[in-house]
Structure formats: C-alpha cells, structure tokens
Amino acid sequence: MRFPTRTAPAPVLPGLRGTARVGRRVADLLPRLRPGDVVVLAQHDLDRSAAEALAAAGVSAVVHTGPLLSGRYPAQGPQVLADAGVVLVDGLGADATAAVPDGAAVRVHDGAVWLGEEPVARGRTVDAEVLAHETGEARRGLAHQLEVLTHTSAEFVRREQDLLLHGTGLPRLHTSLEGRTVVVVAPGRDHAQDLAGLRPFLREQDVVLVGVDTGADALVAAGLRPDVLVVGPDESDLPAAAAVRAARDLVVRAEPGTGTTAAERFEGLRTRPRRVQTAAGSVDVALLLADRQGASLVVGVGLDGRLEDLLDRQRAGTAGTFLTRLAVGHRLVDAAAVPHLYSGRVRPRHLLLVLVAGLLALAAAVATTPVGQEWTDHASTVLTDLAGRAYDSVAGALTATVDTVGDTARGLLP
Template identity: 55%
Template sequence: MRLPTRTHPTTDLPGISGTLRTGRQAAAVAARLRPGDVAVIDHVDLDRNAARALVDAGAAAVLNAQPMISGRFPNLGPEELIAAGVPMVDALGTDGLAALTDGRTVRVHDGRVYAEGPDGAVLAAGRALDDETIAAELAAARSGLVTQLESLTRTSTELLRREQDLLLHGQGIPRTATRFAGRSTMVVVGGPELRAELDAVRPYLREQEPVLVAVGRAADELHARGRRPDVVVVDGADEADRPSVAVLKAARDVVVRVDPGRPSGAESLERLGVRPLVFTTSATAEDAALLLVDAGDAALVVGVGLHASLEDFLDRGRGGLASTYLTRLRLGARLVDASAVPRLYSGRVRPVHLLLVMLAGLLALLAAVSVTPVGQEWIDQLADVLGLGGAL
C-alpha cells in the first residue's frame, strides 16, 4: 500500500526530500521545524499531542529511532500522522539516529534515508509505516490493556502514598488571588481538539463568563480569541510549552508546577517581571490545574482539551496516568468534559427572547380576534378614525 503524502517539490527521484531537524523528543523538534522539513526523533510510543505538534509545524516526514508503537498500549500519535498524510519510518536505531545530522538534506523513500543527490548513499534504514500496519499494531496493543490497568493500580497507590496530604487534604496547594468558590471554572489544556472544543463552548463562555485557567500554551489560544486567562499554570520542567510573556503578565495568577526536590524555574519568570506561585507536586501540570481549582471549591469545572477516554489517558504514557486517575476521582461529578457542554447548555434566555415571544403571541391574538364579528367591528371603527373607511 502506498503511503499518503503531502505535496512536495517534485524531483526526478522517488520519495520525499527535506532538511533534517533532529532531537530526542517530538515537541522539541516541532518547535524548530519549518514546513517541508523532515523530523528526526527518538521517541518510543509517539503520543497524539506530540504528533499534532509535528503536523502543525509542517513536517514532511517523521523518522523515529524508536518504534512508533511498542505494543505496551495503543498510543494515538501514528494515527494522527497518517490522518494528516505525513509518512513515517521507525526503528532506525541508535546508529541510524547518529547518521542523521541536523541541517542535512536527505531523501526518504521506502523506509530508507538517502543522502542528497542522484547517487546518494543510504544513511539509515528502518520500517516504513502505512495505515494497515498501524491498525494491526494498535489492535495488538489493545489486547494488553489489562496489564496497563494493573500497572495503573500500582502507580496510583504509590502516588497516593507519597502525596496523600495533597490529594486527600489539599495541603501544599498554593492560594491564588483568583477566587473559585461557588463559581463556574473552565480549565483549558492544549489537547489536539482544543480549537474545536473552544468553538463548541463559545456560547457558554460568552454568557456564563467562567473563571479561566489555562495550562501552558493553551493560554495563547485563549488570548488569540480575545480572552484573558485568570490563572496560567506552567510546567517548570517544560519551558517550550510556556505561553507568551504578554499573556503571563496579563494573568492574575501564574502557577509553576515543579517536581519534588527539583528547582522551580521561577527565577526565569521573575526576570520577565512575573511573580509566580510554586506548586510542588509530581502530578502533571494539567492535573495540578484541576487540583488548584478543586482546592478553591469551584462549583463546576468544564475541561477543554482534557483527555477523556481510556485510550487518551494511556496515550499520555505511564508518568501521568496515576495523577490523572486520582485527580478525576477527586473532582468527581463537578468535572464536565467540554464535548458535553453543547448537549447540556443551550444558552441563557435573554430579555429580547421574551420580548419576541410576547410579540408573536400578541400578533397571533390579534389575528384570531380580527376574524370574529367583534374584531371586524373594531377594524371598521379604526378605519373610520383613520379616514380609511372608503378604502376598506
């Protein structure tokens, strides 16, 4: 089966040509990509968020030293690349990765990476992936979900033991200037469906005006839509996911999530004129935002861009599974996914809506009266007063 491909400059040789951009993690490579570049990563079990970042950056092809799907769980990144028409080659190995130097122009064809030129030597070779291969491997990975769930149980128990004061009693959660008590709150995360979900909740956002909590660069998306996040949560270990300085300065609160025993990274924000609050936890930044809102006793929490299904949770990898699971249990029924909002909320009834209903009822009443003898007499009298008797 032929791989789906994007439109690229035509050459006499088959395959796709482009400049290599190399790195360990897909997110870091995506930040350096220009449209038409070939991404080289060392990323086992490519997740959907990382794949979406590569697609949005315009990757012409993705080369991976590791397997795209290891079989541990059904990760969603390869499907994202296939749907966008981005060819993939995986299992290049460490030797193949070492041969692919940043900035070099290469040609990718049939699982091989060639040096530039008609007589270009093979620099690296791996496995070309198509939709049938990916579908078969994902089906096999789904059969191992029981093992992953058992692992989730163990890691959740370990996390709860380490951070029971935080998860059970809210100790260590910073107090923000923003108040959540009794208010509707919207937590916005940079998931693959972020823009579509923001479009879906636009009436709710406009009419209910919830407190806005944005995680990482999702704050930039809100800013682009004319919305100022009240609280911005950033990961101290992931500077690439930080929003713009203007957005950080405009927020009422900036919270930095940091792993226990690690530097907070707050100094870099302070140099920008931002005084952040430090939230020490091994939970992910997304889960830290939810815990922050929960500690503030928000009446309702709408999650935009959050991971909602079992496969979405597993796609994040083992590191964030336990905190995701325990955080969702903590919030319980107060957490509503953005996809459910259009079904549950149809918009607020405004005075103009009531006026239109009353006007329609009045017109219907006048029409009914006009066909009665009394109504006809009234019309004749009105016509005489207006001097229209002869015309009627």
C-alpha cells in the same frame, strides 16, 4: 573547429527530499523544525500531542530508529502522523542517529534514508495496512498497562495524599472561585475547537478562565483574558509573555525536591507568583485548585477524558491525572458536552416575540366571539372615521399650501 557539447542533466533520483533533523525526543527538535523536514527520532510510542506538534510543524517524513509501535499499548501518535500525510519509516537501527547528519539534505525512499545515491540507514515503510495490523496487536498490551497504572496510582496516593484529600500545599488565589464556574483550558485534543464551541456559554455566564501552560495562549488568541495561569517546569510548555501579563494569578509548579522552575523567568512580570511543589501535572493542579476553592462547576477544555488518552501519554503524571479526575469528578464536565447541555440564556427579544404571539392569538380568539365581532365592527368604524378625518386634514393643508404659493407667485409677476 570545436563544436559545443551539451552536458547531460543529472538524473532525478526518486523519493521524498528534505532536511534531516536528528534527535532523540520530539520536544528537543520542535524549536528547529521547518516545513518539509525529515525527522529522525529515537522516542518510542509517540503520543498524540507529540505527533500533532510534528504535523503542525509541517514535517514531510518521520523515520524511527526502532519500531514506531513497541507493542506495549496502541500509541496514537503514528496514526495521527499517517492521517496528516507524513511518510513513516521505522526499524532504522540504533546507529541511525549517528549515520544521518543533522541538517543534511536527504531522501527517503523505499524504506531507507539516502545521502545522494548512497543509503545510510535502512528500515521499512509503515503504510496504513501495517499500522492497522500493529495497532490491533498492541491493544493486547492494554491489560498490562492497566496493571502498571494501578500500581503507580497506589504509589502516587501514598506520596500525595494530603494534596488529593485535603488540598495541602495549594496556594490561595486573589481571584475568587467560590460558587463560580471555572473553565480550565489545556493544550490537548481539539482544545481550540472546543473553546470556540463554548463562546455563547462564556459570553453569558460569569466564569473564571484558567489557562494551563500553552493553553493560556489559546485563550489570548480567542480574544479572552485568563484569570488564572498554571505553568509547569518544562520550558517548552511555557506560554507567551502576553498571556502571563493578562492573568491576575500565576501559579508555578515545581517537581518535589527541586529548588527552581522554568517559570521563574516570568517573575519580573508578576508581583508574587504562587508556588506549589507536587508530582501532579499542571492540569491536575488547576483542577484541584478549582475543587478546593469552591467552584460550582469545572469545565475542562483539552483534557484527557478517555482511558486510551491517559495510557497514550505514558508520563509519570498519568496516575495523578487519573486520581485527580476521581477527586474532581462530581464537578467536572467536558467542554464538548456543554453545547448539548446548555441552550443559552433567555433574552429580551425572546420574551417580546412570545408576548406578540400571545397577543395575536388572543385577538384572533376574541374576534370569533359575538362580542369580538361587535368590537371589530366598532373598531373598523372608528378606524375608517379616523382615516377619513386624516385624509381631509391632509388634503385641506395641501390645498391651502398650493393657494398660498399661487397667490405669492402672482404677486411677484409684473
């Protein structure tokens, strides 16, 4: 007689589990990411926007082939991920992208990536203490980054001086910007929150809404219609077709020397897209358009306003962004400052309340004078007489009605 045997349960292995997504750059991985994924990266010094995109995708861990902070400058991305509760591991080595199969079920534990019970890449866990120490050390590299920014700015001026100084190459828009307030919405830090804070201002002012790349999607999501749309050549930055259809003007930006742009897939939706070839970024083109076409005020939503933000981007267009801010600085206001500077338009109900309060104050003041006392006594007498007459009239009418009803009832009785 055979007795049934009980199979021992498989041991529960420690660590964080997820599906591995392997790539060199965040932009390449974003379309494939799902909540709980483990991202294996080789992109150095993650900036804030890339980290926010990873956090929004719901990844559980980010492991890096090299150091998360190279030491050149205090990149903001690692801190954004840490604040979002994402597990951070770095120093896996250059072979990690080949050692970790893309799409495999992996574990992250004790600074290593495991396949089953075998570690395939080892590094170190980056906790809050390590991150704070290395961020402080990286701040020493800011001086060098400023020197690099100075050099690249001089080179940018040499190549794009006609655009910066004279607006050469900028298209003419159907939408009139002359003397109007222009609100430029870009996909940046707290752009949705800043846009929500602008609602009273947008409702009460005659503004021109300019959406930059996926910033146009934020406008549509807020129930607003972009008047002008500026898009760049990067396919991942293009807005949804609904935003393109809503805009009256579409400006497509291309890098110098290139004949096509990713935005050409929208040409069937617009009659004549306006083109501009420049090394400046899409946000810079939007700001220069507003400045050169006579906007009275430019409100920036989601723009990089701080020096640390500019350095954190580490893109070729950083110098253009810096110089554009200088060129448009006399018109440019950050959206976060508008609620502090603008209290709203005076409404009719406000005037009515002031009028009523003034009349009550005037009546109280007059009532304390001898003439006012005489007027008050006379008014009291008149009001009492009117009330008495009204009472007599109503009482007489009610009595007559009752008598009529009574006579009618008696006439109906046998």
